[in-house]
Amino acid sequence: MHGEFKVPGGKLVVVDLDVRDGALADVRLSGDFFLEPDDALPLIDAALTGLPVASDAKTIAAAVTAALPEGAILLGFSAEAVATAVRRALQRATSWxxxxxxxxxxxxxxxxxxxxxxxxxxxxxxxxxxxxxxxxxxxxxxxxxxxxxxxxxxxxxxxxxxxxxxxxxxxxxxxxxxxxxxxxxxxxxxxxxxxxxxxxxxxxxxxxxxxxxxxxxxxxxxxxxxxxxxxxxxxxxxxxxxxxxxxxxxxxxxxxxxxxxxxxxxxxxxxxxxxxxxxxxxxxxxxxxxxxxxxxxxxxxxxxxxxxxxxxxxxxxxxxxxxxxxxxxxxxxxxxxxxxxxxxxxxxx
Structure with a gap:
């Protein structure tokens, strides 16, 4: 499944994932945003993998935030933007x-x-x-x-x-x-x-x-x-x-x-x-x-x-x-x- 979200005034957030046994699997976050440190990206992927497909946006965003190392910097996107892209991938959100x-x-x-x-x-x-x-x-x-x-x-x-x-x-x-x-x-x-x-x-x-x-x-x-x-x-x-x-x-x-x-x-x-x-x-x-x-x-x-x-x-x-x-x-x-x-x-x- 594939979901995209263009942050207003910011960057494109893309999420690709599979669903197995009612949970997110093989989550892969990408986009033209900026993220420091580099190793924060696989940490986000790991935090999202395993979440129930019924998770609401607040739960998804909280998982992203909890996975970030201390001092991490997100430029052009946010944990909430990732949540929107995930929900679009799951066809629980729509686009224009x-x-x-x-x-x-x-x-x-x-x-x-x-x-x-x-x-x-x-x-x-x-x-x-x-x-x-x-x-x-x-x-x-x-x-x-x-x-x-x-x-x-x-x-x-x-x-x-x-x-x-x-x-x-x-x-x-x-x-x-x-x-x-x-x-x-x-x-x-x-x-x-x-x-x-x-x-x-x-x-x-x-x-x-x-x-x-x-x-x-x-x-x-x-x-x-x-x-x-x-x-x-x-x-x-x-x-x-x-x-x-x-x-x-x-x-x-x-x-x-x-x-x-x-x-x-x-x-x-x-x-x-x-x-x-x-x-x-x-x-x-x-x-x-x-x-x-x-x-x-x-x-x-x-x-x-x-x-x-x-x-x-x-x-x-x-x-x-x-x-x-x-x-x-x-x-x-x-x-x-x-x-x-x-x-x-x-x-x-």
Missing amino acids: DDYRWELVQPGPLSPLMHLALDQVLAEEVGEGRRAPTLRFWEWASPAVVIGSFQSVKNEVDADNAERYGFPVVRRISGGGAMFIEPAGAVTYSLYAPVDLVQGMTFADSYAFLDEWAVQGLKSLGIDASYVPLNDIASPSGKIGGAAQKRLGNGGVLHHVTMAYDMDGDRMAEVLRIGREKLSDKGTTSAAKRVDPLRSQTGLDRAEIIDRLVDTFRSAHGLVEGALTADELARAEQLVAEKFDTPAWLHRVP
């Missing part, structure tokens, strides 16, 4: 090319409808009723979108939000608040089976799922990179942030909002961004932290989205898709029963 990806661009929708669709489409993919999907958003109106675990009163100046026409809505993923001006944001969602990120830590999966977007930005001349845990940035500042939600039915929602253009002064009036949050960012201004795509590229927003779509298509394949009537109806129901209710919005006081 195992799926037929669909592109959905339904046009302008309300913020509440966007959030409801995120839940619906992630559920549909998890249940196997929808192919893995890339959806680009068009915002019909401004909004402040807060994370699942954020406090409304701590994150938003309610008076200014109302004064300037920024209703507050809550998404199902964690992370921080997003200040959305329809013409100033580039937002996309990925809906994927959990097998695509099987064996990866949350930190690794963020970079893995957005690597194509970083490459798309680089093709526009932006010196873009992924900054753990969940930021896409350039040397001039943050470009965007990601959030993720893994559903119990096997679906994964991963979405990103990047700043195309931004009224930083207005954002600072609407969002309560405290000094503590900025204390590790090297700046005292939230507006100065963000480096919009418009100023970096000079391109129209639509041109940037087209380039991102083309990049994904070249890397992973992409066919045109559409939302179904049932998906839209379920999203509308979720808006009424969940996302547009005080109980959901203020679930964290």
